[in-house]
Amino acid sequence: MTTNHLARTRAALDGVVNSRTGQGLVASGMIDALAIDESTGTATFTFLLRRDDPATLVRQARQALIDAGLPHPRIQVTDPAGPPKTTHAAPQSAQAGVPAPTPMEIPGIGRVIAVSSGKGGVGKSTVTVNLAVAFAESGYRVGIIDVDVHGPDLPRMVGVFEKPMSQNGRIIPLEAYGVKLISIGFLIDRDAPAIWRGPIITKILHQFLHEVEWGELDFLLCDMPPGTGDAQLSLVQQVHVAGAVIVTTPQEVSVGDALRGAKMFEKVNVPVLGVVENMSGFIDPVTGMRHDLFGSGGGARLADELGVPLLGQVPLQAGLVDAADRGEPIVIAAPTSAAAVILREIADAVRHQVAASGVALPILE
Ligand SMILES: Nc1ncnc2c1ncn2[C@@H]1O[C@H](COP(=O)(O)OP(=O)(O)OP(=O)(O)O)[C@@H](O)[C@H]1O
Ligand SMILES: [Mg+2]
Numbered sequence: 001m002t003t004n005h006l007a008r009t010r011a012a013l014d015g016v017v018n019s020r021t022g023q024g025l026v027a028s029g030m031i032d033a034l035a036i037d038e039s040t041g042t043a044t045f046t047f048l049l050r051r052d053d054p055a056t057l058v059r060q061a062r063q064a065l066i067d068a069g070l071p072h073p074r075i076q077v078t079d080p081a082g083p084p085k086t087t088h089a090a091p092q093s094a095q096a097g098v099p100a101p102t103p104m105e106i107p108g109i110g111r112v113i114a115v116s117s118g119k120g121g122v123g124k125s126t127v128t129v130n131l132a133v134a135f136a137e138s139g140y141r142v143g144i145i146d147v148d149v150h151g152p153d154l155p156r157m158v159g160v161f162e163k164p165m166s167q168n169g170r171i172i173p174l175e176a177y178g179v180k181l182i183s184i185g186f187l188i189d190r191d192a193p194a195i196w197r198g199p200i201i202t203k204i205l206h207q208f209l210h211e212v213e214w215g216e217l218d219f220l221l222c223d224m225p226p227g228t229g230d231a232q233l234s235l236v237q238q239v240h241v242a243g244a245v246i247v248t249t250p251q252e253v254s255v256g257d258a259l260r261g262a263k264m265f266e267k268v269n270v271p272v273l274g275v276v277e278n279m280s281g282f283i284d285p286v287t288g289m290r291h292d293l294f295g296s297g298g299g300a301r302l303a304d305e306l307g308v309p310l311l312g313q314v315p316l317q318a319g320l321v322d323a324a325d326r327g328e329p330i331v332i333a334a335p336t337s338a339a340a341v342i343l344r345e346i347a348d349a350v351r352h353q354v355a356a357s358g359v360a361l362p363i364l365e
Contacts, residue, residue, distance in 0.1 A: 005041040005070065009034065012068040016060045020053055025061055043073040048080045049356045058352060104240060106209055110141070110217040111242040111354050113273070114235060114265070118257025120226035122249050123278035123314070125153040127343070128223040129179075129329045131245075134347035136178035137331070140218040143173060143180040145208045147235060148225040149201055152185030159327015162186065170213045177332060180217070182208050202234045209239055228264040236268045242354055243273035245311065250280050250298035262306050273311070273353040275303040276346055280313035283338050290315070309353065312346040314339050 013031055014024030021028040030053075032046040043065060047058055058075060065073050115128040128144060135142045146154035155161050158176035164186050165172045173180040184204060214220070222241075225231050235241060244265040248258035262272050277299025281292045303310040315338050323333035331340040 005036045005043070006034070008068055009036060009043045009065065009070060009073075012064045012070065013061055016057060016064050018053060018057060020050075025057065030057070040071055042071045044075075045073065046076045050080060053356070056352065058355065059348075104238075106239055108216050109143070109209070109214050109220045109239075112220045112222060112235075112239050113350065113354070114147075114222045114224055114232070114241050114244040114270070115247060116224040116232065116244050116261050116265070117226060117247040118228065118259070118261035119248075122226075122247050122258075123276075124226070124247050125157055125223050126320070126324065126330075127245070127247050127276055127278060127314070127346075128221050129154070129157050130331045130340070130343040131347045131350060132179045132219075132221050133177045133329050133331050134344045135219055135351075137344075138347070141216060142178070143182070143212075143214050143217050143220045145205075145220060145222045146181070146183030146185065147205065147208075147222045147231045149184045149204055149231070150225060152183045154181060154183040154223060155185040157324050157327065157329065160186070167213065170211055171207075173212050173214060176327075177329065180214060182212050201230045202238070205231070205234050205238060228261055232261075232264060236265070236270055241265075241270045243271045243350075243357055245273050245276060245350060246302070246306075247276045247278055248298055248302055250277055250292065250296050255298040255302045258302055259305060262302070266306075271357045272306055272308045273350055273357065274309040275299050275306065276311050277302075277313040279316045282316040282318075285318060309349065311349040311353070312342045314342050314346070 010026050010031075014026045016025050017023065018025060018028045018030065025031055025047075030048045032048055034043060034045040036043055047061065049058065062073060062075065065071075115124050115131070117124050125146075125148070132142045132144050144154060146152045148154075158179075158181060160174050160176050160181065162174055164174050164182070171182065173182050174186060175181065222235060224235070244262065246258050246262045246265075248255050258275070262275075265272055280299065281290045281296065283290050299310050299313055317330055317334070317337055317339035319334060319337075320330045320339060323330055326333075330337060331343055334340055
């Protein structure tokens with residue numbers, strides 16, 4: 001019985017070919033510590049996924065086992081080269097003479113993912129909020145830090161305007177759509193001018209990372225302000241960032257800015273997980289035809305240039321702005337819309353990229 005399961009499992013896994021090696025997953029040496037539960041036939045194994053392997057292989061492996069009539073496997077994905085964090089170069093501080101702190105792991109806050117771009121208004125906050133809600137819908141424990149202390153958009157985008165409570169000197173994060181949230185927008189008056197200088201941003205971020213009662217999270221998404229300034233530096237200096245998602249529009253100018261934004265993360269050895277092209281054409285709801293209003297192909301060009309995957313192209317979505325202004329992310333307001341479907345696919349792709357970059361994710365079945 002076990003041998004049978006074992007043989008079938010190995011055969012199914014070898015039926016999935018890795019384009020890098022031209023061989024099946026077992027023959028490619030990607031399956032380690034394969035064990036079969038005798039009573040159920042459930043396979044447990046470690047998937048050794050290199051950074052230059054397609055992250056979709058994990059999903060294909062899972063599907064191949066299911067297609068072969070075997071139970072859902074338990075897969076731990078790791079990078080045989082190990083996580084990239086040990087090579088973290090401490091970036092120079094924006095303030096000359098201030099030594100850059102060494103980024104650290106903060107227990108409990110899970111994988112920190114920065115959603116960034118070089119340019120304003122391309123959809124960072126939209127992507128952050130929708131990815132977070134999509135993660136939460138899949139059962140992950142998620143938080144968002146609104147790192148945009150000058151123009152905190154998070155409260156409006158999720159329709160939460162309360163002041164967070166504090167308990168035993170710790171801030172209790174607010175919550176919407178199953179996602180825990182913190183933003184300077186919750187703490188100051190809505191119309192107060194938010195003019196902060198570098199050291200204050202560092203302090204606020206430190207407080208958000210260390211003094212908020214996050215509980216146990218799987219992912220902490222950071223909605224970054226545009227550019228490559230103090231906030232980006234401060235984040236990568238203070239915490240180990242598992243990866244950055246770069247948002248761009250299809251236009252060339254936005255791509256150039258995004259490239260500079262992405263390079264900044266690469267310089268400090270934060271892996272760029274991939275590119276999201278937002279406002280990528282408009283799909284006519286009547287004819288279903290796609291119109292490229294802002295040019296096309298920018299996301300793919302940027303991804304190519306960075307050698308990272310294009311995680312998805314989110315179309316301009318009618319009603320998204322109104323829904324966002326009502327505090328409803330599009331994955332909630334119009335869950336079957338093209339934008340919502342693609343944003344959920346992007347959430348899956350981000351999870352795979354994080355796993356592929358060497359940090360094991362919890363197994364959710
Ligand atoms: N795919 C989309 N379809 C339609 N509208 C969109 C889309 N993505 C974002 N928007 C709208 O575009 C505007 C800018 O988006 P968003 O605030 O997410 O950008 P941002 O990059 O976070 O901006 P900032 O740099 O100011 O923080 C918002 O009004 C948002 O609702
Ligand atoms: Mg924003």
